[in-house]
Amino acid sequence: MGKEWPLIEDLQVFLTIIYKKSFSKTAQEMGVSPAYISKRIKILENRLGVKLFHRDTRHLILTEEGINIAKKATLVLDGMDNLLTEANIQKKEIFGSINICTSFGFGINHVSEAISHLSKIYPQLHIKLYLTDQEVDLASNGFHLEIKVGDAINEKNIVRKLATNYRVLCASPHYLEKNGTPKRLEELEHHNCLFIQEKNSSFGLWTLEKKGIEYPVRIRSHLSTNCGSVAMQWSLNAHGIMLRSWWDVYPHIKDGTLINILPDYKQSANIWAVYPTRISDSEKMHKCIDFLSKYFSKLPHQI
Numbered sequence: 001m002g003k004e005w006p007l008i009e010d011l012q013v014f015l016t017i018i019y020k021k022s023f024s025k026t027a028q029e030m031g032v033s034p035a036y037i038s039k040r041i042k043i044l045e046n047r048l049g050v051k052l053f054h055r056d057t058r059h060l061i062l063t064e065e066g067i068n069i070a071k072k073a074t075l076v077l078d079g080m081d082n083l084l085t086e087a088n089i090q091k092k093e094i095f096g097s098i099n100i101c102t103s104f105g106f107g108i109n110h111v112s113e114a115i116s117h118l119s120k121i122y123p124q125l126h127i128k129l130y131l132t133d134q135e136v137d138l139a140s141n142g143f144h145l146e147i148k149v150g151d152a153i154n155e156k157n158i159v160r161k162l163a164t165n166y167r168v169l170c171a172s173p174h175y176l177e178k179n180g181t182p183k184r185l186e187e188l189e190h191h192n193c194l195f196i197q198e199k200n201s202s203f204g205l206w207t208l209e210k211k212g213i214e215y216p217v218r219i220r221s222h223l224s225t226n227c228g229s230v231a232m233q234w235s236l237n238a239h240g241i242m243l244r245s246w247w248d249v250y251p252h253i254k255d256g257t258l259i260n261i262l263p264d265y266k267q268s269a270n271i272w273a274v275y276p277t278r279i280s281d282s283e284k285m286h287k288c289i290d291f292l293s294k295y296f297s298k299l300p301h302q303i
Contacts, residue, residue: 004047005047006044006047006048007043007044008076008077008080009040010040010041010043010044010047011044011073011076011077012077013026013030013037013040013041013044014041014044014052014069014070014073015070015073015074015077015142016029016030016142017037017041017053017060018062018070018140018141018142019099019141019142021060022060023037023038023041023060041053048069050063050065050066050069051063051065051066052065052066052069053066070140071139071140074139074142077097078144078282080096094122094124094125094283094284094287094288095124095125095284096125096126096284097125097126097127097128098125098126098127098128098144098145098284098285098288099128099130099142099143099144099145100115100127100128100129100130100143100144100145100146100147101129101130101131101132101136101138101141101143101145101146101147102129102130102131102146102147102148102149103131103132103133103148103149104131104132104133104227104228104229105227105228105229105245105248106147106149106245106271107129107131107147108131108229109229109247109248110247110296111129111147112129114147114291114292114295114296115127115129117291117295118288118291118292118295121291122287122288125284125288130143133226133227138157138274138275138276139276144275144276144282144285145273145274145275145285145288145289146273146274146275147162147271147272147273147274147292148271148272148273148274149165149245149269149270149271149272150268150269150270151268151269151270151272153272153274156276157274157275157276158274158275158276159272159273159274159275160272160273160289160293161270161271161272161273162270162271162272162273162289162292162293162296162297163270163271163293163296163297164270164271165245165246165247165268165269165270165271166245166246166266166267166268166269167243167244167245167246167266167267167268167269168243168244168246168249168260168263168266168267169188169208169241169242169243169260169261169262169263169265170235170241170242170243170244170249170252170253170258170259170260170261171235171238171240171241171242171258171259171261172235172236172237172238172257172258172259173256173257173259174238175235175238175239175240175241176259176261178238179191179192181259181261182241182261182262183262184262185208185215185217185262185265188206188217188219188241189217189218189219189220191219191240191241192220192221192222192223192239192240192241193206193219193220193221193240193241193242193243194221194223194224194225194231194234194235194239194240194241194242195219195221195223195224195225195231196224196225196226196227196228196231196242196243196244197224197225197226204218204219204220204221205217205218205219206219206243206267207267208243208265208266208267209265209266209267209268210264210265210266211264215265221240223239223240228244228245228248231244232244232248232249235258236252236257236258241261243267245269271296273289273292273293275289
């Protein structure tokens with residue numbers, strides 16, 4: 001008699017450990033003890049006949065076999081999700097789990113609400129939303145979908161545009177009264193610009209577009225951050241000029257607490273659904289992305 005097949009639940013434990021980078025954090029995530037997690041991994045290793053992790057007190061590293069098994073395990077779990085989804089299509093339901101990642105600012109301000117509505121429409125769907133401002137390899141980190149702001153997208157993934165969006169230059173009326181309103185792009189070098197260091201952005205450089213032509217602009221800043229919400233607060237407190245998504249500044253421009261300066265210059269920051277090719281035929285994914293496309297189409301567009 002051959003070896004017993006690994007359990008779906010153990011594959012889920014294995015992928016969660018990779019996602020959390022910790023046995024103890026996986027135990028917290030799944031509501032069980034660390035000893036139980038260790039036991040399930042030991043059983044999985046015995047059934048597969050390979051060692052999945054190199055472990056010591058400080059490090060948890062996938063073995064070469066573990067890397068290969070992780071890819072296969074992801075396919076197995078995606079296939080099971082698709083099977084369950086297909087079984088529920090007649091009832092117009094989607095079933096299973098979906099791991100979504102997005103950036104902090106956009107996630108807090110917009111995606112969290114979108115996921116709230118999505119969960120109400122598809123209550124059988126188990127959704128995990130992970131916020132990060134780091135570049136993410138979707139396939140190797142167990143994510144099914146990234147909701148991404150900006151047009152720099154890894155070509156190995158599949159994308160679908162959810163909405164058109166731009167970043168615009170803004171400052172508070174008080175800052176402009178004190179420091180003057182720039183009329184030309186070159187004048188930005190004489191102002192304090194609030195720089196947001198996101199992912200692989202080059203510090204102190206803004207690339208703006210006017211009528212299809214790009215203009216790189218070197219800026220100076222005595223305040224910078226990796227959090228857009230912090231930069232927003234600084235701008236409202238009259239510390240300087242900010243380059244921020246239209247969707248985030250729109251309420252403040254509408255009520256006059258921020259002013260859009262040099263309005264002919266923008267930076268493209270479209271909203272995309274990004275997902276690995278391995279799940280491109282997933283009915284669950286298509287339904288989720290269809291919902292997100294309709295949801296984001298209702299948010300305020302640039303006037």
